[in-house]
Amino acid sequence: MADSKTKKCAHPSCTCQTEHKYCSTYCEEHADTAEITCRCGHAGCRAEAV
Ligand SMILES: [Zn+2]
Numbered sequence: 001m002a003d004s005k006t007k008k009c010a011h012p013s014c015t016c017q018t019e020h021k022y023c024s025t026y027c028e029e030h031a032d033t034a035e036i037t038c039r040c041g042h043a044g045c046r047a048e049a050v
Pocket residue numbers: 009013014015016023027038039040041042045046047
């Protein structure tokens with residue numbers, strides 16, 4: 001929380017930290033979709049889908 005360079009991905013269901021608004025193109029394209037789980041595919045994100 002000390003480093004202001006990174007922040008949570010703007011996707012509501014994503015838990016990634018990123019220097020950009022979104023951690024991936026997936027999140028950017030699905031930012032308006034109210035999904036329960038994010039599928040950006042990054043380790044550490046709550047993506048549990050296969
Ligand atoms: Zn994610």
